[in-house]
Amino acid sequence: MSLDKLRKKIDQLDAQLVKLLNERVSVALEIGKTKKEQGGEIYVPSREKAVFERISELNKGGSLPDKSARAIYREIMSAALALESNLRICYLGPPATFTHQAARSKFGASVEYHPAGSIADVFAAVENGNADYGVVPIENSTEGAVTHTFDQFTGTTLKICAEIYLPISLCLMASVSGEKVSRICSKQEALGQCRHWLNANMSGIEFDAVNSTTLAAEMASKSDCAAIASHFAAELYGLDILAENIQDVSGNTTRFLVIGAQCSEPTGDDKTSIYFGTKHKAGALHDALGALQANGINMSKIESRPSGDKVWEYVFFVDFEGHADNPNVKKALKEMEDHCAVLTVLGSYPKAG
Numbered sequence: 001m002s003l004d005k006l007r008k009k010i011d012q013l014d015a016q017l018v019k020l021l022n023e024r025v026s027v028a029l030e031i032g033k034t035k036k037e038q039g040g041e042i043y044v045p046s047r048e049k050a051v052f053e054r055i056s057e058l059n060k061g062g063s064l065p066d067k068s069a070r071a072i073y074r075e076i077m078s079a080a081l082a083l084e085s086n087l088r089i090c091y092l093g094p095p096a097t098f099t100h101q102a103a104r105s106k107f108g109a110s111v112e113y114h115p116a117g118s119i120a121d122v123f124a125a126v127e128n129g130n131a132d133y134g135v136v137p138i139e140n141s142t143e144g145a146v147t148h149t150f151d152q153f154t155g156t157t158l159k160i161c162a163e164i165y166l167p168i169s170l171c172l173m174a175s176v177s178g179e180k181v182s183r184i185c186s187k188q189e190a191l192g193q194c195r196h197w198l199n200a201n202m203s204g205i206e207f208d209a210v211n212s213t214t215l216a217a218e219m220a221s222k223s224d225c226a227a228i229a230s231h232f233a234a235e236l237y238g239l240d241i242l243a244e245n246i247q248d249v250s251g252n253t254t255r256f257l258v259i260g261a262q263c264s265e266p267t268g269d270d271k272t273s274i275y276f277g278t279k280h281k282a283g284a285l286h287d288a289l290g291a292l293q294a295n296g297i298n299m300s301k302i303e304s305r306p307s308g309d310k311v312w313e314y315v316f317f318v319d320f321e322g323h324a325d326n327p328n329v330k331k332a333l334k335e336m337e338d339h340c341a342v343l344t345v346l347g348s349y350p351k352a353g
């Protein structure tokens with residue numbers, strides 16, 4: 001077939017696609033209205049998971065790669081979210097942080113994004129109703145826990161409603177040439193993730209921890225310091241990339257959480273996050289965790305943090321497979337309560353996969 005004819009065919013298909021997309025949006029608007037009348041959440045992670053899974057299934061055997069089909073549907077649902085309600089997402093800024101990227105990967109390009117100066121400010125924005133959802137980092141596969149985030153959870157009523165895994169590719173960038181770089185700035189976690197590379201390639205240069213990778217990029221755009229940040233940040237601040245993928249461990253990934261007023265509905269493939277403080281009794285932690293094992297629940301993470309109330313007292317953050325509405329999880333939590341001075345469910349949400 002001639003190029004002209006093939007393009008005509010594409011034009012016809014586009015006409016059908018745009019018509020169908022508008023029909024889909026009209027239905028989403030109806031859903032939005034019904035949800036508002038019934039007081040339901042606009043963003044529904046459980047339904048989005050089901051839509052993505054169905055699209056992957058429908059697309060099986062087609063020429064469109066699964067990744068592309070999902071990216072297209074991310075944006076289709078983003079448009080629906082923005083039209084159903086003017087959805088506002090607050091993330092740990094400034095713009096172009098990895099948290100911004102994580103938020104974009106979850107909510108798409110059509111919703112409103114607001115940067116916050118600290119993790120505490122993200123929580124405050126959602127608590128005060130200045131944002132509908134917040135996105136915060138929780139742990140990195142190389143550096144471990146983002147302790148500021150864990151500590152916020154003991155003083156909030158917000159719930160975790162989704163999780164996001166984002167592969168982290170770190171670059172060294174500057175507005176001056178490599179030999180003129182006087183010091184290297186980045187967020188503490190990013191400096192830690194590149195420690196061996198920096199020692200091997202940048203020895204004798206001062207390293208300074210600043211509030212975010214993009215603050216470092218901004219500083220690099222105005223001085224002779226270099227920054228360790230993302231490609232996204234180099235683009236935003238017009239910096240030259242001096243070296244890329246400098247993180248010490250390949251597969252370096254950060255996990256982020258979406259926080260909102262409610263947790264997500266069960267999907268059959270969920271995770272639950274809790275925190276608890278044990279009673280002052282020998283074996284209390286063992287007994288509390290034993291309740292999970294006794295009910296066949298697979299624990300995926302445990303983290304301890306100082307309680308903030310008394311010195312040398314700790315609270316434990318635990319993630320496990322299952323939803324707080326599942327009968328075995330309900331039973332386990334009930335049994336755990338007997339061994340805990342405090343026990344709070346921080347949220348149940350679809351497992352990211």
Ligand SMILES: O=C(O)C(=O)C[C@]1(C(=O)O)C=C[C@@H](O)C=C1
Binds near residue numbers: 031042043047051080
């Ligand atoms: O099904 C819904 O609840 C919708 O609002 C529709 C829709 C979609 O576009 O498919 C949009 C946003 C939600 O997060 C989930 C799904």
